[in-house]
Structure formats: C-alpha cells, structure tokens
Amino acid sequence: MHxxxxxxxxxxxxxxxxxxxxxxxxxxxxxxxxSFHQSRLSFMRTLVxxxxxENWQITSPVFDLDDQGYGTVVYQxxxxxxxxxxxxxxxxxxxxxxxxxxxxxxxxxxxxxxxGTVDTEQLEFLRANVPKQEAGRVDSRVLVLSRANxxxxxxxxxxxxxxxxxxxxxxVIAEVGYLYRTTAAYGSGKLGMADxxxxxxxxxxxxxxxxxxxxxCYMLRHFSMQQADYLATQRSPxxxxxxxxxxxxYLGIGNSTGLxxxxxxxxHPLLINQWIEMRExxxxxxxxxxxxxxxxxxxxxxxxxxxxxxxxxxxxxxxDERQSNSNVVVRExxxxxxxxxxxxAADLAITHYVWADLIQYAEQHWHIETQEVINTMLIELYPDxxxxxxxxMGTEESQQITPEMLVSELLEIIEDKYDxxxxxxxxxxxxxxxxWYRSEEKMEPRLGQTNIDMGMEKEMPLGIGRLVRECYxxxxxxxxxxxxxxxxxxxxxxxxxxxxVARIQTMAQSRYGDIRENLVxxxxxxxYLLRCKLSFFxxxxxxxxxxxxxxxxxxxxxxxxxxxGNADIAADDWQFPIKPVMTSL
Amino acid sequence: MKVSKNxxxxxLKKAFEALGFQSGDYYDAADMVVWLETHGFDGFDRLQAxxxxxxxxxxxxxDLVQEDEHHSMLDGKGTSILLCGSEAVDLISAQVIKGSxxxxxxxxxxxxxxxxxxxxxxxxxxxxxxxxxxQSDYCVKVSIVPxxxxxxxxxxxxxxxxxxxxxxxxxGTDMAVIERQFAKELEFGEFLExxxxxxxxxxxxxxxxQGIEIDEALWKTLNELVARVLVESTExxxxxAGD
Numbered sequence: 001m002h003x004x005x006x007x008x009x010x011x012x013x014x015x016x017x018x019x020x021x022x023x024x025x026x027x028x029x030x031x032x033x034x035s036f037h038q039s040r041l042s043f044m045r046t047l048v049x050x051x052x053x054e055n056w057q058i059t060s061p062v063f064d065l066d067d068q069g070y071g072t073v074v075y076q077x078x079x080x081x082x083x084x085x086x087x088x089x090x091x092x093x094x095x096x097x098x099x100x101x102x103x104x105x106x107x108x109x110x111x112x113x114x115x116g117t118v119d120t121e122q123l124e125f126l127r128a129n130v131p132k133q134e135a136g137r138v139d140s141r142v143l144v145l146s147r148a149n150x151x152x153x154x155x156x157x158x159x160x161x162x163x164x165x166x167x168x169x170x171x172v173i174a175e176v177g178y179l180y181r182t183t184a185a186y187g188s189g190k191l192g193m194a195d196x197x198x199x200x201x202x203x204x205x206x207x208x209x210x211x212x213x214x215x216x217c218y219m220l221r222h223f224s225m226q227q228a229d230y231l232a233t234q235r236s237p238x239x240x241x242x243x244x245x246x247x248x249x250y251l252g253i254g255n256s257t258g259l260x261x262x263x264x265x266x267x268h269p270l271l272i273n274q275w276i277e278m279r280e281x282x283x284x285x286x287x288x289x290x291x292x293x294x295x296x297x298x299x300x301x302x303x304x305x306x307x308x309x310x311x312x313x314x315x316x317x318x319x320d321e322r323q324s325n326s327n328v329v330v331r332e333x334x335x336x337x338x339x340x341x342x343x344x345a346a347d348l349a350i351t352h353y354v355w356a357d358l359i360q361y362a363e364q365h366w367h368i369e370t371q372e373v374i375n376t377m378l379i380e381l382y383p384d385x386x387x388x389x390x391x392x393m394g395t396e397e398s399q400q401i402t403p404e405m406l407v408s409e410l411l412e413i414i415e416d417k418y419d420x421x422x423x424x425x426x427x428x429x430x431x432x433x434x435x436w437y438r439s440e441e442k443m444e445p446r447l448g449q450t451n452i453d454m455g456m457e458k459e460m461p462l463g464i465g466r467l468v469r470e471c472y473x474x475x476x477x478x479x480x481x482x483x484x485x486x487x488x489x490x491x492x493x494x495x496x497x498x499x500x501v502a503r504i505q506t507m508a509q510s511r512y513g514d515i516r517e518n519l520v521x522x523x524x525x526x527x528y529l530l531r532c533k534l535s536f537f538x539x540x541x542x543x544x545x546x547x548x549x550x551x552x553x554x555x556x557x558x559x560x561x562x563x564x565g566n567a568d569i570a571a572d573d574w575q576f577p578i579k580p581v582m583t584s585l
Numbered sequence: 586m587k588v589s590k591n592x593x594x595x596x597l598k599k600a601f602e603a604l605g606f607q608s609g610d611y612y613d614a615a616d617m618v619v620w621l622e623t624h625g626f627d628g629f630d631r632l633q634a635x636x637x638x639x640x641x642x643x644x645x646x647x648d649l650v651q652e653d654e655h656h657s658m659l660d661g662k663g664t665s666i667l668l669c670g671s672e673a674v675d676l677i678s679a680q681v682i683k684g685s686x687x688x689x690x691x692x693x694x695x696x697x698x699x700x701x702x703x704x705x706x707x708x709x710x711x712x713x714x715x716x717x718x719x720q721s722d723y724c725v726k727v728s729i730v731p732x733x734x735x736x737x738x739x740x741x742x743x744x745x746x747x748x749x750x751x752x753x754x755x756x757g758t759d760m761a762v763i764e765r766q767f768a769k770e771l772e773f774g775e776f777l778e779x780x781x782x783x784x785x786x787x788x789x790x791x792x793x794x795q796g797i798e799i800d801e802a803l804w805k806t807l808n809e810l811v812a813r814v815l816v817e818s819t820e821x822x823x824x825x826a827g828d
Contacts, residue, residue: 139587140796189589196591198793326586399612400706403675409784439822440815446822472735489680492672497645541655 014100017407019284020356021511025420027280030517034370037376038575040383041278043210046390047218048558049375049572050205054080055565058222065090067234069227072573074118074129075219079205084143086219087110087117087126090227090247098149099495100183100256103441108148111222113216114142115194115203133184133191134442140194143206144216146185148224151254155179155228158243162232165239167247167582174250174315174579177541177553179224181254185213200394207395209271210537214554218477221253245560246580255539258549259445262529265515266462269503273510274395275536279379282386286378289385290355294348303341305377305576310334312540312576320544326369328375333362333370345528369379380575399506401498403488407479410487410501414472414507420516421465422472433522436460447526447548463520467500540577586804587796594619596807603813605643606668613703614667620702622797624735625780628699629803634807635665635696644668648690655680655687661694665751666703669694674703674714677756682711686757686766687751697725701736704729704754708736715771719747723777730742732762735782742774753764 026032037332038045062074075086089112097106110131118126122141127213129136133147154176161168188212189195201204206212225248232240243251265272313327313334337358341348348354355378377567379386415422424431435448437455448455461467474497478490487505502516507513518524527547539552559566559579588596595659597615606614621628647659647669657676661669665674673691680687704727705724711731720727724743729736757763764771816822 137586140589189591190594192587192589193795194792195589202684226672338594398706401609401671401675403679437816438814439818440812441598441818441823443811446816448822453821454819455822458814458816459763486679488672488675489649491675492647495672496607497611498671499607499612500609502609564597 010131012134015063018288019281020287021277021280022282024512025516028512028514028516030515030525030528030532032368033515033532034525034530035372036279036532037373038378038534038535038538038540039279039282039376040386040572041282041379041390042394042536043208043214043393044218044555044558045575047211047214048385048555048574049116049217051079052559052564052566052572056080056416056561057564058219058561061420065227065230067231068092069231069234073122073223074123075222076117077219078490079130081204083116084203084205085114085116086216086354087114087118087123087130088219088223089127091131091538093149095152096393098152100149100181100416102184102258102260102444104183105133107131107133107149107183109146109148109220111146111216112142113144113146113212113219115540116141133186135331137192139192139507140198142193143199143203144185145186145191145193145497146182146213146216147218148180148182148220148253151176151179151181155224157233158228159235162228162243163235163240165236167241167244170250170579170582173247175317176254177250178221178252178254179228180220181256181551182217182328183256184260185216187213207277207394208390214537217253217255217554218558219450221251221525221558224253225251225560230364244582245562246562246582249557249563249574250577250580252540252553252558252577255534255554256545256549257534257552258528258531259447259530261533262526263445263460265533266519269393269507269514270397270399270510272515273507273512274394276512277510278389279536280380282382282389283375285385286382287355289358289382290378291353294354299341299348301381302377305380306334306341307337308578309373309377310338311578315579316541316543316566318543323542323544326367329367329575330370330373333366334373336366337362337374340470349503353376354391376575383572387402397504401487401491401502402505403486403491405487405505407471407475407487407490408483409484410490410504411472411475411479412550414468414475414504417508418465418468418472418504419514422520423469424465424469424518426466426469430522431518432463432466432520434520436462436519447524450520461499463518464500464503464514464526465518466520468504471497471500471504481574540575586799586801588799589796590623590792592798593622593799596804599814600807601667603810604639607644609668609671610644610649611666612693613671616706617667617670617699617702619797620705621699621790624701624785626698626701626738629658629799633803634665635659638642638695639665640810647672649676649692654684656683657687657689659689659691661691661695661750663695666698666699666752667696670700670703672751673754674700674707677754678707678710678712679752681756681758682710685727686762686769687755689754689756691752691754692748693750693751694752696753699725700752700754701738703756705734705736707756708733712756712758713763714756716752716754716756716761717762717773718752719749721742724773726773728760731758734773735785737782738780738785740777744772744774745808 057078060075065071070090073088077084093108094388112130158168229242313331433450439446525547539554541553543551557574598611601611601614618628618632638672645664647661650660651658677687677689708729713731714729716727724741726739727736755763755767
C-alpha cells in the first residue's frame with residue numbers, strides 16, 4: 001500500500017531532491033485546472049503576508065467625502081521599499097446605470113494606484129481621467145486603474161444598521177460577503193500606465209505577478225468599510241457604531257470575472273506553466289514531507305481545515321446547479337476525510353507516505369474538486385517549506401523558433417507533447433463549433449457559435465489544439481516530400497505557421513505545457529479557465545452565473561490594515577473563510 | 586502623446602493582424618517596431634513609411650532562391666523586413682548551428698533597419714552576426730556578439746557595388762569565425778558615425794520610465810487598423826459574453 005502512486009519522480013534542482021510532481025497529462029486537463037482553489041502561493045495570500053510582516057503604513061492625507069460618501073480620498077502607502085498613493089473617487093451612480101460588465105461606463109468608485117506621492121496638479125489630472133476608465137488616459141506614474149460598484153444588497157443595510165447602533169446580521173453579510181464589487185483592475189501598461197517591466201524593476205514591493213492589482217482590490221476593501229463607518233457617523237453621530245473587527249475581517253470584495261480573462265491564459269502559456277509548476281512543486285513538497293510520517297499536531301490541523309472547508313462550502317449560496325451540486329458532493333467527501341482522520345490519525349502519524357496514500361485514495365474515489373481541495377489543504381500545512389516558491393511565480397515570456405530542428409523531430413514532439421490535440425477529431429462539427437473574437441465594445445473577448453454568429457473571419461487564434469493539428473498535417477506532408485529538412489525550411493514554405501511552430505517548440509521545453517482542451521469545441525466551458533486564473537489570484541466563493549462568467553469574493557477573511565505588524569493576529573490563516581461567531585455585540 | 590510598451594505592442598499586433606499578417610508574423614513585426622522605437626532608431630517613422638504599402642499589397646514573404654551548406658539567397662520580392670526578416674535570420678541561424686558559419690543575401694527588400702531586433706533575439710542563442718546594407722549614399726553595418734543585449738551600429742562611406750535594396754547577413758559561432766570566413770566581404774569605406782550602446786540603453790530606460798512618445802495621428806491610424814479585427818456588437822454577440 002505504501003507504494004508511491006505517482007509514476008514519475010523528477011528532480012527540480014541540482015541537489016537531487018526528488019519530488020513527485022504530477023504529470024502534465026493529469027494537471028493540464030481543463031476541468032482539473034478549473035477545480036483549483038486558493039493556495040499559499042496565490043497572489044492575495046503572498047501580498048497579505050508581505051504587508052503584515054513588513055508592517056506597511058497606510059494613512060489617508062486626503063479624506064474629502066460629503067455626507068453622502070461622495071468625494072475624493074487619497075491613501076498614502078509606506079511600503080518596505082517605496083511610497084505609493086491610492087487615489088479614489090466616489091461618485092453618485094444612478095442604480096439603473098449600475099452594471100458590472102466591462103462595457104459599462106459609469107461606476108460608484110474609480111481608483112488609481114500611483115507611484116510616490118500625488119500633488120495637486122496630478123490629482124486634478126487623475127480626477128479628469130480616472131473616472132472615465134477606458135475612455136481616459138493616464139501616464140506611467142500610475143500602476144493600476146480600477147473601478148467598483150456597491151452591493152445593492154448589503155451596503156445600505158450595513159450603513160443603516162451601524163447608524164442605528166447595531167452590528168449587521170452576520171447571516172446577511174454571509175449571503176453576499178462584501179460591500180463593493182470590483183469589475184476590473186487594469187495594470188501592465190494599459191491606457192498609458194506603467195509597464196510591468198517598470199513595476200518589476202523599479203517597485204520591489206509589487207514585483208510579483210498581479211501584486212499591484214491585488215493591492216488595489218485590498219485597498220478598495222479597506223475603503224468600503226471605512227466609508228460605511230463614516231456614513232453611519234455622518235447620519236447619526238450620537239447613535240452610530242463602527243463595524244465590529246471580526247465582521248470587517250469577514251468582509252471581502254466582490255468580483256465579477258468574464259471572458260476577458262480567458263484569452264490571457266492562452267496568450268501567456270509560459271507564465272501559466274510557471275504558476276502551475278510552482279503550485280505542483282508545493283504539493284509535491286508536502287507529499288515528501290509526509291513520507292517520514294506526520295505528527296499529531298499536523299493531523300489535527302488538517303482535520304480542522306477540513307471542517308472549515310465543509311462549513312465554508314456550506315455557506316456559499318449559488319444558483320448555479322452544477323456548482324451547487326459540486327459543493328454538496330465535496331462536502332460529503334470531505335466529511336469522509338474528516339471521519340478517516342478522526343479514526344486513523346494516530347496510526348497514520350507513524351505511517352510513511354501518508355499524503356501520497358491520501359491523494360491516491362482521493363483520486364480513486366472522490367471528485368476532482370475534492371481532490372484539489374485536499375491538495376490545497378496539504379500545501380497549507382507546510383508554510384516553511386513552500387512559501388519561498390512565491391518568489392518564482394514570474395517568468396520571462398518569449399516564444400522562439402528553433403530553426404535547426406529537423407521536421408521529423410518536431411513531428412515527434414507534437415506526437416509526444418500534443419497527443420491530446422491529435423486525439424481530437426476536427427472533422428466533427430462540434431469540434432469546431434465555437435470561435436473566439438473581439439467585440440467592438442471595448443474589445444471584449446466573446447465566444448461565438450460557428451456558422452451562426454458573425455465574425456468568424458476575425459477569429460482569435462485561441463484554438464491551440466486545432467492549430468497544432470493543422471500544423472502537424474502540413475509538417476507530415478512536407479516531411480514526406482522533403483525529408484531531412486529543418487524547421488527553417490518548413491517556415492520558408494509555410495510562413496503562416498511560424499507562430500504555432502514557435503509555440504510548440506517553446507512549450508515543449510516547459511514542464512506542463514499548454515492547457516489540454518479544445519477551446520473551440522461547441523461545449524467548451526470557459527468558466528474553468530476563469531476559475532483557474534482566479535484561484536491563482538486567491539479568490540474564494542465561486543458563484544458561476546453562466547458558463548461564461550463567475551462571481552467570487554476577494555480577501556474575505558484577510559487581516560485588516562490595523563492588523564499589520566500585529567504578531568497576535570493569525571495573519572495567514574484566512575483560507576476558506578467562514579462566518580465569524582459574534583458573541584458580544 | 587505617450588503610450589506604454591505593452592499597449593503599443595498589443596496595438597501593433599492587432600494592426601498587423603488587420604493588415605493580413607499571421608500570428609507568428611504579427612508578433613515579430615510588433616516586436617521589431619517597438620525595439621527600434623525604444624532604442625532610438627525611429628521605429629514609428631519607418632513603420633509609417635511602409636504602412637501604405639502593407640495596406641495595399643498585403644503580406645508578401647521572401648522566396649528561397651539558392652542555397653548550399655554555408656550560403657543562401659532569398660528574394661524579398663519587394664516586401665518589408667517586418668515580413669521576411671524572421672525567416673532570413675532563422676535560416677542563417679540554422680545553417681550556423683549546423684556548420685559554424687554562414688552568409689545570407691536577401692535581395693529586393695525594404696525597411697532593413699528592422700533586422701536589428703531579430704539579430705538581437707537570435708544572438709541570445711550564442712550566435713554572432715554582422716549585417717550590412719546600403720542606405721542612400723552610405724552603408725550601415727550592424728554587429729552583435731553572442732549573448733549581447735545590444736548591437737553595435739555603425740555607418741561607413743560606400744565602397745564598391747552595392748545593390749540598393751539588398752541586405753547581407755553573416756553569422757558564426759563567434760565574431761572571430763565571421764571575420765575569418767568573410768574578411769573580403771567585410772571591407773567597408775571610411776567610418777562615419779556610430780550609435781553607442783549607452784545611447785540605446787538610455788533611450789530604452791527612458792521609455793520604460795516615462796512611456797513612449799507617439800504621434801497622435803499615427804496612434805489614430807493604428808487604432809483604425811485595429812478596428813478592422815473587431816466584430817460588430819449585437820444583442821446576439823452580447824450573449825456570447827455572458828449576458
């Protein structure tokens with residue numbers, strides 16, 4: 001029984017430390033990627049760890065709101081390596097114009113994260129442009145541009161309760177989980193902002209993927225609670241109370257993510273490979289740590305985490321039948337894990353390959369989402385072993401042709417690394433039943449139905465499997481008539497395929513390679529792509545609204561700014577947040 | 586106005602896509618324009634000079650007309666290096682990796698300065714390159730040693746016969762191999778001027794810090810091209826975004 005369940009042990013460094021990394025054929029299945037959950041390496045988690053440990057100082061030199069909560073706020077952020085300004089404009093928004101789609105053009109809040117301090121002149125420049133979002137222009141002093149809308153269900157309710165001297169009902173909070181939803185956080189040079197290269201090389205505090213974007217959402221969360229407290233005090237200074245700290249920690253930021261995020265995963269395969277490789281390395285590290293046996297305290301932590309996930313999933317309210325059913329199933333299977341841990345923890349504590357056995361059992365008996373919940377819980381058990389991987393989540397993204405490679409060798413690579421693409425029968429209508437395109441509305445990516453929707457001639461090249469197949473067929477033909485030729489000669493003959501050749505040759509050198517799914521199939525589920533990326537961001541409470549977009553919650557359970565530098569706060573223990581128990585309101 | 590490198594690259598890719606470039610080509614072409622502009626070689630002016638041609642003729646690639654173990658000749662058929670530069674550099678790189686040194690002549694091509702970015706990228710594979718071409722009444726010589734981030738750019742007076750629209754590229758496993766194999770072909774006239782690596786680097790760092798200055802009319806032109814790859818929005822298409 002104590003045989004390693006993984007077929008390959010591979011070395012990840014020169015110390016010949018063997019890690020049981022899962023194979024690409026398992027990990028890169030889209031359904032599995034779409035079952036990932038937040039882990040210690042998720043960008044929100046690493047950002048919060050950094051802010052708390054480094055005790056970032058955040059003040060608000062400008063807090064100029066009227067009695068309705070509209071106006072301007074500037075937060076000054078003293079991080080470890082630099083000073084930043086978070087500039088926020090709060091506007092009146094007719095509820096009828098409140099729209100979370102990317103095509104909206106008005107919002108309750110608009111924000112910009114800027115380097116350094118902001119003087120009057122820059123503030124006026126920002127005031128003229130930030131509220132316009134995509135219709136405005138900013139400059140390279142701005143790192144992130146974002147916007148948010150109030151939750152119609154919670155914001156007024158919370159303010160009313162506080163105004164009347166009461167804490168809001170936690171059950172009401174739990175139904176939503178936030179006071180504001182962010183609908184976009186743009187960085188990486190969009191709309192004239194600083195390029196990622198500048199952020200990475202000049203601003204060490206945000207020199208990890210999406211750190212600045214995540215910080216922008218974290219500050220939105222802070223403002224949302226500060227604004228609620230402020231409005232309650234404005235309305236009734238005599239009776240108003242401020243939100244209880246435990247409720248504040250339980251409040252996150254809502255997020256709606258649609259198809260705009262999907263092309264990112266396809267267009268940045270090396271970065272996605274890096275994220276997945278680090279996550280898999282963390283999991284393998286946990287498995288190896290369990291080989292020598294697991295102590296009772298660690299078992300108890302896993303058991304507690306299991307109970308917490310069961311409660312967390314039970315508190316999610318979603319109208320999506322598939323997700324709802326999945327949550328039920330995962331809870332049942334985790335209940336079995338809980339009982340197993342209760343009964344066998346003592347024996348397991350002295351058994352080798354504990355986690356390998358658990359993972360093997362889960363793969364054989366439980367659903368993929370349960371497996372991935374367990375994996376993320378195992379990673380959570382070993383912060384000292386896995387946290388350093390957070391420094392390796394970035395990579396240089398450059399695809400390059402290897403022109404001297406023989407065509408016959410490229411064919412073998414495709415047969416080996418892209419066997420999943422060659423297995424797809426593209427003669428079937430449904431295999432090419434969908435296509436991706438950019439809409440003229442803010443260039444929003446959309447999914448069309450082949451031969452039904454307009455725009456096929458402007459299709460985005462996201463159907464990697466199909467492109468590989470087409471290239472493979474041409475390569476085979478070319479190799480038949482011109483054997484012993486190299487890739488450079490093939491490209492001379494077929495220049496239109498240089499892009500996919502560069503991708504195949506580049507990704508073949510990566511550990512995990514491309515996502516193994518036909519993304520132009522009629523029944524493709526883009527929501528799996530969204531969930532994969534969101535899990536690396538660190539969101540929780542997935543609430544799919546269709547197969548094309550998903551609501552979720554960011555930073556729910558995370559420490560507050562007032563917790564920074566406080567050693568008593570369990571700063572990094574906020575995975576799978578659950579309702580606080582309010583005993584002394 | 587100023588744009589970031591990222592949004593410029595994204596816009597150029599889509600603009601080239603609108604001009605009929607395929608995915609490998611539009612990535613490469615965008616990188617060539619951005620590299621020249623951010624290193625002080627007037628990438629935007631050179632792009633503007635060719636846009637009308639590209640818009641009229643569409644993508645044309647070079648043909649391989651002659652080849653032996655160490656030499657090859659391509660006919661550019663009047664196209665831009667934006668479309669045939671990658672093929673040429675890939676071809677000569679493959680020859681060098683197999684046989685230590687090689688020479689390539691690309692005739693009847695335009696915008697040869699764009700080749701700089703392709704040579705810089707190829708040099709990362711530990712290959713050395715020297716390229717030269719005639720630019721009106723002088724000669725441009727570009728050299729890059731294996732692994733270097735920046736090339737050496739020099740101009741010389743003309744000597745001998747030079748086809749006005751040709752580009753010659755010499756490559757080897759190191760610079761000494763090139764100079765040894767092609768000493769006769771690498772004789773130049775009187776030195777005129779150079780663009781220093783320090784100037785290129787300073788220009789690049791400024792673009793990272795401040796953004797890239799672009800003429801508003803060119804930005805508008807590029808975005809008009811981008812509009813060609815966008816699809817009209819309808820109620821039906823909004824359903825394809827989740828509505």
